[in-house]
Amino acid sequence: MLIAMSGHEINRFKVLKDVREKRLRQIDAADILNISTGHVRHLLNQLSTYGAQSLAHAVRGRPSNRRYDDCFRSEVLRILREQNFDFSPTFSLEKLSEDHNLTVSKETLRLSDKCCLLVFIDDATGRLMNLRFSETESAFDYMLAAQNT
Numbered sequence: 001m002l003i004a005m006s007g008h009e010i011n012r013f014k015v016l017k018d019v020r021e022k023r024l025r026q027i028d029a030a031d032i033l034n035i036s037t038g039h040v041r042h043l044l045n046q047l048s049t050y051g052a053q054s055l056a057h058a059v060r061g062r063p064s065n066r067r068y069d070d071c072f073r074s075e076v077l078r079i080l081r082e083q084n085f086d087f088s089p090t091f092s093l094e095k096l097s098e099d100h101n102l103t104v105s106k107e108t109l110r111l112s113d114k115c116c117l118l119v120f121i122d123d124a125t126g127r128l129m130n131l132r133f134s135e136t137e138s139a140f141d142y143m144l145a146a147q148n149t
Contacts, residue, residue: 005056013055016040016047068104076102080109118145 005013015032018024019040026044030037046054068076079100084092089109096102116137120129134141 003053003056004060005052009055009057012043013047013052016043016055019044020047068108072102076104116141118142120145 012033015024015029019026019029024032026037026040030040033040035043043055067073076096079096079102080087080092084095087095089106092109093104093106096104115133115135118130118132118134118137118141120131121127122129130145132141132145134145
Protein backbone atom coordinates (compact mmCIF):
# COMPACT_ATOMS: atom_id res chain seq x y z
CA MET A 1 0.00 0.00 0.00
CA LEU A 2 1.30 3.43 -0.97
CA ILE A 3 1.09 6.14 1.71
CA ALA A 4 1.34 9.77 0.62
CA MET A 5 3.27 11.67 3.27
CA SER A 6 4.65 15.18 3.47
CA GLY A 7 8.28 15.86 4.25
CA HIS A 8 7.30 16.80 7.82
CA GLU A 9 5.53 13.47 8.29
CA ILE A 10 8.46 11.51 6.84
CA ASN A 11 10.85 13.29 9.22
CA ARG A 12 8.50 12.49 12.13
CA PHE A 13 8.47 8.82 11.10
CA LYS A 14 12.28 8.66 10.97
CA VAL A 15 12.64 10.21 14.43
CA LEU A 16 10.02 7.89 15.93
CA LYS A 17 11.70 4.90 14.29
CA ASP A 18 14.98 5.92 15.95
CA VAL A 19 13.18 6.08 19.31
CA ARG A 20 11.70 2.61 18.81
CA GLU A 21 15.12 1.21 17.91
CA LYS A 22 16.64 2.85 21.05
CA ARG A 23 18.96 5.12 19.06
CA LEU A 24 17.21 8.20 20.43
CA ARG A 25 15.55 9.03 23.73
CA GLN A 26 11.93 10.20 23.88
CA ILE A 27 12.94 13.52 25.40
CA ASP A 28 15.40 14.13 22.54
CA ALA A 29 12.76 13.19 19.99
CA ALA A 30 10.38 15.65 21.64
CA ASP A 31 13.00 18.41 21.26
CA ILE A 32 13.66 17.50 17.61
CA LEU A 33 9.97 17.38 16.71
CA ASN A 34 9.10 20.35 18.93
CA ILE A 35 6.35 18.41 20.75
CA SER A 36 5.91 17.13 24.30
CA THR A 37 7.21 13.75 25.48
CA GLY A 38 3.61 12.70 26.06
CA HIS A 39 2.84 13.41 22.42
CA VAL A 40 5.90 11.36 21.44
CA ARG A 41 4.54 8.42 23.47
CA HIS A 42 1.11 8.87 21.84
CA LEU A 43 2.67 8.85 18.35
CA LEU A 44 4.71 5.76 19.22
CA ASN A 45 1.54 3.97 20.31
CA GLN A 46 -0.23 5.04 17.11
CA LEU A 47 2.74 3.90 15.05
CA SER A 48 2.92 0.47 16.69
CA THR A 49 -0.86 -0.03 16.41
CA TYR A 50 -1.68 1.36 12.96
CA GLY A 51 1.68 1.66 11.21
CA ALA A 52 3.14 4.56 9.24
CA GLN A 53 -0.23 5.61 7.79
CA SER A 54 -1.22 6.83 11.26
CA LEU A 55 1.28 9.68 10.84
CA ALA A 56 -0.15 10.81 7.49
CA HIS A 57 -2.92 13.39 7.49
CA ALA A 58 -6.25 11.55 7.33
CA VAL A 59 -8.01 13.79 4.80
CA ARG A 60 -5.20 14.06 2.25
CA GLY A 61 -6.50 13.63 -1.28
CA ARG A 62 -10.14 14.23 -0.35
CA PRO A 63 -12.05 17.31 -1.48
CA SER A 64 -12.48 20.08 1.06
CA ASN A 65 -15.65 20.30 3.11
CA ARG A 66 -15.61 24.05 2.52
CA ARG A 67 -15.61 23.87 -1.28
CA TYR A 68 -18.38 25.45 -3.31
CA ASP A 69 -21.14 23.27 -4.70
CA ASP A 70 -20.40 22.07 -8.25
CA CYS A 71 -23.58 23.68 -9.65
CA PHE A 72 -22.73 27.02 -8.03
CA ARG A 73 -19.14 26.82 -9.26
CA SER A 74 -20.19 26.04 -12.84
CA GLU A 75 -22.70 28.93 -12.79
CA VAL A 76 -20.02 31.38 -11.60
CA LEU A 77 -17.57 30.13 -14.23
CA ARG A 78 -20.21 30.40 -16.95
CA ILE A 79 -20.93 34.02 -16.02
CA LEU A 80 -17.23 34.85 -15.91
CA ARG A 81 -16.58 33.29 -19.31
CA GLU A 82 -19.57 34.90 -21.01
CA GLN A 83 -19.60 38.37 -19.48
CA ASN A 84 -16.51 39.07 -17.39
CA PHE A 85 -13.76 37.24 -19.28
CA ASP A 86 -11.42 40.25 -19.35
CA PHE A 87 -12.07 41.53 -15.81
CA SER A 88 -9.60 41.35 -12.94
CA PRO A 89 -10.55 39.10 -9.99
CA THR A 90 -11.49 42.09 -7.82
CA PHE A 91 -13.68 43.71 -10.48
CA SER A 92 -15.23 40.33 -11.33
CA LEU A 93 -16.11 39.89 -7.68
CA GLU A 94 -17.84 43.27 -7.59
CA LYS A 95 -19.79 42.52 -10.78
CA LEU A 96 -20.88 39.07 -9.57
CA SER A 97 -22.11 40.63 -6.36
CA GLU A 98 -23.87 43.63 -7.94
CA ASP A 99 -25.35 42.09 -11.08
CA HIS A 100 -25.99 38.48 -10.05
CA ASN A 101 -26.12 38.59 -6.24
CA LEU A 102 -23.43 35.87 -6.05
CA THR A 103 -20.84 35.94 -3.28
CA VAL A 104 -17.46 34.26 -3.63
CA SER A 105 -14.03 35.15 -2.31
CA LYS A 106 -11.53 37.06 -4.39
CA GLU A 107 -9.00 34.26 -3.96
CA THR A 108 -11.50 31.79 -5.41
CA LEU A 109 -11.68 33.88 -8.56
CA ARG A 110 -7.89 33.94 -8.77
CA LEU A 111 -7.82 30.14 -8.93
CA SER A 112 -8.28 29.55 -12.65
CA ASP A 113 -6.87 26.91 -14.96
CA LYS A 114 -3.13 27.24 -15.16
CA CYS A 115 -1.14 26.96 -18.36
CA CYS A 116 2.45 27.11 -19.41
CA LEU A 117 3.89 29.19 -22.24
CA LEU A 118 6.60 27.37 -24.18
CA VAL A 119 8.90 29.76 -26.03
CA PHE A 120 11.57 29.01 -28.63
CA ILE A 121 14.07 31.86 -29.00
CA ASP A 122 16.84 32.09 -31.61
CA ASP A 123 20.04 32.67 -29.61
CA ALA A 124 21.82 34.53 -32.39
CA THR A 125 19.10 37.05 -33.21
CA GLY A 126 16.96 36.97 -30.04
CA ARG A 127 13.92 36.48 -32.29
CA LEU A 128 10.92 34.52 -30.99
CA MET A 129 10.67 31.44 -33.15
CA ASN A 130 7.62 29.72 -31.67
CA LEU A 131 5.17 30.31 -28.84
CA ARG A 132 2.78 27.66 -27.56
CA PHE A 133 0.46 27.41 -24.54
CA SER A 134 0.19 23.99 -22.92
CA GLU A 135 -1.25 22.54 -19.73
CA THR A 136 2.14 21.34 -18.47
CA GLU A 137 5.80 21.76 -19.26
CA SER A 138 6.63 18.29 -20.47
CA ALA A 139 8.88 16.72 -23.09
CA PHE A 140 5.80 15.76 -25.10
CA ASP A 141 4.59 19.38 -25.20
CA TYR A 142 8.06 20.56 -26.25
CA MET A 143 8.07 18.00 -29.06
CA LEU A 144 4.67 19.21 -30.26
CA ALA A 145 5.89 22.81 -30.18
CA ALA A 146 9.12 21.91 -31.99
CA GLN A 147 7.13 20.09 -34.66
CA ASN A 148 5.34 23.34 -35.50
CA THR A 149 8.50 25.44 -35.95
